Amino acid sequence: MAPAENNDIGRPLYIQVRDQLIERIRTGAWKPGQLIPNVFLLGAEFKVSQGTARKALAALAELNLVVRRQGLGTFVFEHTPAHVLFRFFYIFDDKHAQIIPKSKPARPVIARANATERAKLWLGKNAKVLRISRLRSRKGKPFIAERISVPAALLPGLAEHDELPNTLYDLYQKSYGIMVMRAEERVTAVAADRPTAKALGIAPGTPLLKIDRIAFALDDQPVEWRVSLCHLVKAHYLARLK
Amino acid sequence: MAPAENNDIGRPLYIQVRDQLIERIRTGAWKPGQLIPNVFLLGAEFKVSQGTARKALAALAELNLVVRRQGLGTFVFEHTPAHVLFRFFYIFDDKHAQIIPKSKPARPVIARANATERAKLWLGKNAKVLRISRLRSRKGKPFIAERISVPAALLPGLAEHDELPNTLYDLYQKSYGIMVMRAEERVTAVAADRPTAKALGIAPGTPLLKIDRIAFALDDQPVEWRVSLCHLVKAHYLARLK
């Protein structure tokens, strides 16, 4: 990268290198779990020093796109089901142990996006969405009613699936190359309405924790809207602030 | 730092430097808002290279203990009321604007810590706590009932205060040198009990968002336990996951 390219003027070299590496991961040229070249090889390839290549990798690791392991190498981040839960499902029991919920396979339904879905997912007038409704259980008892909407254009062919896995985010990554990078959760307390109460086996009016989540992909486009109504007994939602 | 000190073997140089700088901030040798020496001066003082001093400062900035401003210098982080709210009060209205709550002055009460307080705040058998109960309002209407417990030993003389400010964390820092660095919030939905409902002017049984927060200081000791019962209309708690 000896002479600064014209469209990159002003941007630090290590950011330019980082962004080219991001592109390799996004396009699938480098697959999840794959070992990538070390700092010297990358430095040689991009005509930058070892230190700059190292800084680019550190920035990639900061974005959770690679994992660096001393003595082993640098690997493209892999969305395993366990890791996805660990990253994006913050319900804990009263002993501070993370709760791993089960969900029954559910069939997605395709439909025209309604106004809320278009607003939440930045969709146009005639866009379609896949909707998934399902219950999540703990020790055999349902405690979360979940409603998910995903832009249909992002997941071609998914509507034909009969069964969806417990964690959708690794399916998004492995089958569609969509990496969920961050999420925003808006949390409130609501009273259970009749259908929800029936589904969860509780009295109508019971206070539920409502988690309204938008998940964003690498390019910061929303890829999923999910509303979870949670009946938490001896359990809580955990947020860490710093 | 030319020869590695014995108790520091194995720890990277820049971490050793960082920790000595942390100590200066913690003890008040460097005051909040103060400009600190540049990388070359720090490097000379600690007998390390410019790059290592820079890495120590970057690590300090990572901990939010200093703010680096290009062209100006590096400053010790200052807990202004506005910044504290921004960092630790995550209630937003439906237009995604952060809500700034007002609270009436409240008088702290001193008492022997009960079992829950001892567990949450890691206190011994006969430790005392200061308790503060207050309402927080939005547009003149109370919407949060708050109960706070703080180890009395941490805040000598506070019990004599008649009035407490809207944000306690900058009081902790300025008057007692306690810097709240992080917090854990456990969030659930509960039904309003009679006294809370009366205080907030709502019907008993109304779903409330209960936020159970422990705030931790620099040394990772808990310094405050706070339970907030929030009646959120057209408002929500926001969490950002990455």
Add this chain to the structure above:
DNA sequence: CAGTGGTCTAGACCACGTG
């Protein structure tokens, strides 16, 4: 203009995990 943080280089050495 001077002073600051930010980037970049080239190279040495250390710490860790595997074979």
Add this chain to the structure above:
DNA sequence: ACGTGGTCTAGACCACTGC
């Protein structure tokens, strides 16, 4: 023993800020 990431150095130059 080897290859990896992690640390550390010494020094050059750039970018931003305020005077």
